[in-house]
Structures are given as C-alpha cells and as structure tokens.
Amino acid sequence: MIEREFPSRGDRQARQAARRKTIIIWSSVLVLLLALLLGVKPVYRGLKARRANQLAAEAEGMVRDGKFTEAASRYRAALQLDPLGYRPLAGAARLATRGGRPEARDIWLQVMRLPEVTSADRQDYANLLLQRGATGPAEKIIENLLKTAPDAKTMGLAAQYSDKTGHEEKAIQFARIRIERAPEDAAPRFQLAELLAKSSDAAKREEARQILWVVAGQEGPSRKAAIEALARAPELSTQEQQRVLVALEAFPDRSIIQDLLAAEIRLKLQPEAPEQIYGEAIGRWGGGETGEVADLAHWLNGHGQSERVLTLLPTERAVGSEALLLSRLDALAKLERWKEIDSLLERPDLTLDPAVAESFRARAAMSQNASMDAELRWERALALASGDPPKLRFLAKFAEQCQANAVALKAFNQLARLPEHAAFAQRGRQRLIERTGDATAARVVAERLTAVAPEDVNAQAQLTHLNLLLGVEVGANLEKAKxxxxxxxxxxxxxxxAALGYLRQRDPALALAQFQGPAPIEWPRTPPKWRAVYVAALAANNRGDEARQLLATIPLERLNKEERELVAPISGER
Known part of the structure; x- marks a missing residue:
C-alpha cells in the first residue's frame, strides 16, 4: 500500500502567505497603473491648455502689431488644442468681429457659455449684435449690463440700441448719461451729437453742431472726426463753413478725405473757382496710393468731372486696379461712351470680376437700346454671382442704380434665401416694389420682411402703414399704429x-391731432407720402388753403394710386 504524502500545516500557511503577497503586489501594480492612467489625461489636458494660452498670447501680440492673418492662424491652432479655452475663444471672437467675419457671432456664443466670461465680453458681444441688426438678443444682454455694469460703455450701447429701435429720446438720454460717466472722454459727446443731428427738431440739430464745435476745439482722438462731421453738416452758415475750412486745412498731414471735404466747402464758398479747386485736388492726390486715387476719381465723377477722371486714369493705369477700373468705367458711362466700355471690357489682361464685367456690359447694352443683349448680359451676371453673397449684393445695388429693377429683384430674391442677408434682401425688394406704385405688392414684401426680421420695429410700422393705406383690417392696424x-x-x-388710420375711420379731428407733436414739423424735409396724409387731414378739417399750399410742394408722380386718392379732394385728380 502506497502512502500519500500530505503537506504539513506549516507548508500550507507559507504557500498561502506567498500567494497573498503576490496578489497584493500585483494589485498594487494595477492600482498604480490605473492611477497613472487616470492622472495622465488631466496632465495632458493641462499641457494642451497651457500651450493654447501661449498661442493665444502670441496672437494678441500679432493683433497689436496689425498682423491679423498670422493672429487668426495662431488662434485657430490654439482652439484645436483647447476648443473651450477662454483666452483663445475670447481673442478669436474679437478678431473675427474686427474683421467682419460671419462666424464672429457663433464664437461669441461659445464665450458667453464660459464661467470666465466678463462684462467687457458681454459689451463687445452686444455691440456686434447691434451692428448686425440683432436687436432682440442685444436687448437682453444690455438690460443685464445696465444692472451689473452700468458704466459709460454700457450707456453707449443702450443709446445705440434705443436709436436702432426708434426710441430717439431714450437714446439721447442714455448718451447724456454716458457723458456723465466719462466726462473727460470726447467719444460720448460725439455719439450724442450724432443722435441729435438726426432729429427732426431744428433745435436739437443746432445743439449737435454746438457739441461738435466743442469736441473739435479739444485735442484728442475725437477731434478729427468732429471736424469731419461738421464739414458734412448740411446746415452750416457761411461763417461756420469758413471755420471748418480753416480747421481742415490746419491738419499737418491731411488725408484725402479731409482734403476733399475742404474742397467741397471751397466749392460752396468760391463758386467762381471750380477749375482751380478741381485742379488743386488732382495735383495733390493724382499721384497718390491706389485707394487715394480711387477716392479722388469717385469724388470727381460725383461732381460731373468725368473727363478729368479719364485724364487721371488712362486705360493702362486703370486696368491695374479694380477700384480704378470701376472709376474709369463709371466716367465712360456718364459720358455715354459705350463702345469704349465694350472695348475696355474685352481686354485679355482685364482682372475685373466676371460678374462685375458682365454687369457693366449689360448697362452699356441698356443705354444703347440693345434690350436683347442687355437681358442676356444681366442673366449671365446673375449666373456668375449666384451663390456668392458679396457679388449678389453688388449686382442687386448696381442693377437698382441702373433701373434694371427685374434683375435687381432676382438678385435680392437669391439673397433672401440666405438667413444672414434676408433682411437686406427684403428691404431691397420693398424699395423696388414701392417704386412701381403697387401698394398691394409692397404689402406682400413687407409681410415677408416682418417674418425674417420680427424685431425690426420699422418693418412692423411699414406693414401697419400699408395695411391702413389699403384699408386692410383698419381697426386692428390703427391700434398697432397708436x-x-x-x-x-x-x-x-x-x-x-396713426393719422391715416383715423382718416380711414372718418375721424378727421384725431387725424389732425397726430401732427401736434413735441417739436414743429419741417414739412419740406419730409417724404411726399407723409405730406399727402397731412394734406388729407387738413382738407378733412376744412383747412383747404393750408392743404393747397402744402400740396404744391408734393410731386404727385411720386405718390402711388392710394396716396393720390387721399389728396384728390384738393388736387382734383380722380
């Protein structure tokens, strides 16, 4: 019989102890490895975030040095490393805003979600929203800023918002508060002057000029802008024009803008010396940088000096720059030298964008009564611009200027499909249709505009006015007008x-009462269609002499059918 050997109790305990030790060692190793794995990821993220901040800092320096393309590249690299990093996002948002990039708003939205967001960020985002017409989102941010950061910058934003939404008095009030918050800063005074200058109240426009004179008399960054604004003011006396001229000519290194503003005033003060004034402007700037020469040519064309533009910009010089070429083409068109335009556009070395070139060919064909050729050219220009918003905007405005309304409408229709350009497109369509005198069609476009820009109070008001003009739901629309x-x-x-609504409800007294406003109305400065409503209100209140006197200032051909019907009792038209 074979005996089986069994390990002793001591051996078993030793082996168990060894196994426990091995398990403990391996467990410790596994725990250590797990800890390392868990720790490496945060460390790696931290290193990426640190590098992203370094890149953002480099980008900020490049922005200060004016190297915007290089800065954009650095911000792009920083955001690839840390997509939600505050410094790269905020810097990229400001750079995109500065460059007018369409993605700026989306980047700012990311910044707004970060815990590090500052009041300065919110102010910059609100400013962008106001620039792009997004008054609804801007309102919420500005309301919050008025509670949390009611400084001068916030007051300026509140003034901007109030101005854009039609609150003239509120805008002026916020601008005055901004001055109180920053009494040493000229920029708030300049903003107040701009707001006052737009008023229909002559006293406020006079106050605007007085503020500008004060700013113009002080050293600072706003002085130049104030002098330029005074030069553009339409109601300057002869003495004030002379003062502005002295101030413009006192700049040691005048820019072309300042020089042309000075020339503009001299043309008013010295109507007998236009040849000398034009000659001096050309002598000073005709050999300048391309942008300066383009500004000079545009100014000369605007003053009917197209022959001087052709002398300034011979063909060989013009073809080297799109801006100069457009000025030469414009001068040729004003002189109706269509064959020269055709010849210029056929040059093989022409660098003009094809859509722009076809637009000029179409304009030339229109002016030569070649309607079939013009139609083909316009259609080709539309095809070349299709899908490219900047080209479509150029084409829409150019065709509108050429009174090629059908083409302009097609360009606006294409733009209307793009959310970023829909409001611009609908306003363009509205202008075109209003010129046809078709109030019904204009009302359809106004409805579309309120759909794409529901926060635009002017769009709402336009639809209300057209509804009242056409007699559509008069009661409800009168309430909206009130x-x-x-x-x-x-x-x-x-x-x-509102006056039109009361006239539709046969309440002439309340219609006339709408014109008893806080400031006297300068009727010659108002659109003919507004004067037509006032004429109707005067006539309905048996004030026929006043109605006829005002009617004499209205070009009846600029009124549509419904507006002519309003003044028919006085004009005699039926």
Missing amino acids: ALVEKYPTRLSFRVS
Whole structure:
C-alpha cells in the first residue's frame, strides 16, 4: 500500500502567505497603473491648455502689431488644442468681429457659455449684435449690463440700441448719461451729437453742431472726426463753413478725405473757382496710393468731372486696379461712351470680376437700346454671382442704380434665401416694389420682411402703414399704429400712420391731432407720402388753403394710386 504524502500545516500557511503577497503586489501594480492612467489625461489636458494660452498670447501680440492673418492662424491652432479655452475663444471672437467675419457671432456664443466670461465680453458681444441688426438678443444682454455694469460703455450701447429701435429720446438720454460717466472722454459727446443731428427738431440739430464745435476745439482722438462731421453738416452758415475750412486745412498731414471735404466747402464758398479747386485736388492726390486715387476719381465723377477722371486714369493705369477700373468705367458711362466700355471690357489682361464685367456690359447694352443683349448680359451676371453673397449684393445695388429693377429683384430674391442677408434682401425688394406704385405688392414684401426680421420695429410700422393705406383690417392696424406712437412719440412716420388710420375711420379731428407733436414739423424735409396724409387731414378739417399750399410742394408722380386718392379732394385728380 502506497502512502500519500500530505503537506504539513506549516507548508500550507507559507504557500498561502506567498500567494497573498503576490496578489497584493500585483494589485498594487494595477492600482498604480490605473492611477497613472487616470492622472495622465488631466496632465495632458493641462499641457494642451497651457500651450493654447501661449498661442493665444502670441496672437494678441500679432493683433497689436496689425498682423491679423498670422493672429487668426495662431488662434485657430490654439482652439484645436483647447476648443473651450477662454483666452483663445475670447481673442478669436474679437478678431473675427474686427474683421467682419460671419462666424464672429457663433464664437461669441461659445464665450458667453464660459464661467470666465466678463462684462467687457458681454459689451463687445452686444455691440456686434447691434451692428448686425440683432436687436432682440442685444436687448437682453444690455438690460443685464445696465444692472451689473452700468458704466459709460454700457450707456453707449443702450443709446445705440434705443436709436436702432426708434426710441430717439431714450437714446439721447442714455448718451447724456454716458457723458456723465466719462466726462473727460470726447467719444460720448460725439455719439450724442450724432443722435441729435438726426432729429427732426431744428433745435436739437443746432445743439449737435454746438457739441461738435466743442469736441473739435479739444485735442484728442475725437477731434478729427468732429471736424469731419461738421464739414458734412448740411446746415452750416457761411461763417461756420469758413471755420471748418480753416480747421481742415490746419491738419499737418491731411488725408484725402479731409482734403476733399475742404474742397467741397471751397466749392460752396468760391463758386467762381471750380477749375482751380478741381485742379488743386488732382495735383495733390493724382499721384497718390491706389485707394487715394480711387477716392479722388469717385469724388470727381460725383461732381460731373468725368473727363478729368479719364485724364487721371488712362486705360493702362486703370486696368491695374479694380477700384480704378470701376472709376474709369463709371466716367465712360456718364459720358455715354459705350463702345469704349465694350472695348475696355474685352481686354485679355482685364482682372475685373466676371460678374462685375458682365454687369457693366449689360448697362452699356441698356443705354444703347440693345434690350436683347442687355437681358442676356444681366442673366449671365446673375449666373456668375449666384451663390456668392458679396457679388449678389453688388449686382442687386448696381442693377437698382441702373433701373434694371427685374434683375435687381432676382438678385435680392437669391439673397433672401440666405438667413444672414434676408433682411437686406427684403428691404431691397420693398424699395423696388414701392417704386412701381403697387401698394398691394409692397404689402406682400413687407409681410415677408416682418417674418425674417420680427424685431425690426420699422418693418412692423411699414406693414401697419400699408395695411391702413389699403384699408386692410383698419381697426386692428390703427391700434398697432397708436401703440407705436405711444411707445415712440417722436417718430413722425408712426404718427403719420396713426393719422391715416383715423382718416380711414372718418375721424378727421384725431387725424389732425397726430401732427401736434413735441417739436414743429419741417414739412419740406419730409417724404411726399407723409405730406399727402397731412394734406388729407387738413382738407378733412376744412383747412383747404393750408392743404393747397402744402400740396404744391408734393410731386404727385411720386405718390402711388392710394396716396393720390387721399389728396384728390384738393388736387382734383380722380
């Protein structure tokens, strides 16, 4: 019988102890490895974030040095390393805003979601929203800023918002508060002057000029802008024009803008010396940088000096720059030298964008009564611009200037499909259709505009006015017009709509009462269609002599059918 050997109790305990030790060692190793794995990821993220901040810092320096393309590249690399890093996102948002990039708003939205977001970020984002017409989102941010950071910059934003939404008095009030918050800064005074200058109240426009004179008399970054604004002011006396001229000519290194503003004033003060004034402007700037020469040519064309433009820009010089070429083409068109335009556009070395070139060919064909050729050229220009918003915007405006309304409408229709350009497109369509005198068609476009820009109070007011003009739901639309007047008592256009509503309801006394505003109305400065409503209100209140006197200032051909019907009792037209 074979005996089986069994390990002793001591051996078993030793082996168990060894196994426990091995398990403990391996467990410790595994725990250590797991800890390392868990720790490496945060460390790696931290290293990436640190590098991203370094790249953002480099980008900030490049922005200060004016190297915007290089800065954009650095920000792009930083965001690839740390997509939610505050410094790269905020810097990229500001750079995109500065460059007018369409993605700026999306980047700012990312910044707004970060815990590090500052009041300065919110102010810059609100400013961008106001620039792009997004008054609804801007309102919420500005309301918050007025509670949390009511500094001068916020007051300036509130003034901008109020101005864009039609609150003239509120805008002026916020601008005055901005001055109180930054009494040493000239920029708030300049903003207030701009707001006052747009008023229909002559006293406020006079105050605007007085503010500009004060700013113009002080050293600082706003001095130059104030002098230039005064030079553009339409109501300067002869003495004030002379003062502005002295101030413009006192700049040690005048820019072409300042020089042309000075020339503009000299043309008014010295109407007997245009040849000398034009000659001096050409002598000073005719050999300047391309941008300066283009500004000079544009100014000369605007003053009917097209022959001088052709001398300034011979063909060989013009073809080297699109801006100069456009100025030469414009001069040739004003002189109706269509064959020269055709010849110039056929040059093989022409660098002009094909859509722009076809637009000029179409304009030349129109002017030569070659309607079939013009139609083909316009269609080709539309095809070349299709899908390219900047080209479509150029084509829409150019065709509108050429009175090729059908082409302009097609370009606006294409733009209307793009959310970023829809409001611009609908306003363009509205202008075109209003020129046809078709109020019904204009109302359809106004409805579309309120759909794409529901926060635009001017669009709402336009639709309300057209509804009242056409007699559509008069009661409901009169209530809307009254609400607009209550909210914006200084807006004459809204009071005109309310008056029209009362006329439709046969209440002439209340219609006339809408024109008893806080400031006297300078009727010669108002659109003919507004004057037509006032004429109708005067006539309905048995003030025929006043109605006839005002009617004499209205070009009836600029009124549509419904507006002519309003003044028919006085004009005698039926």
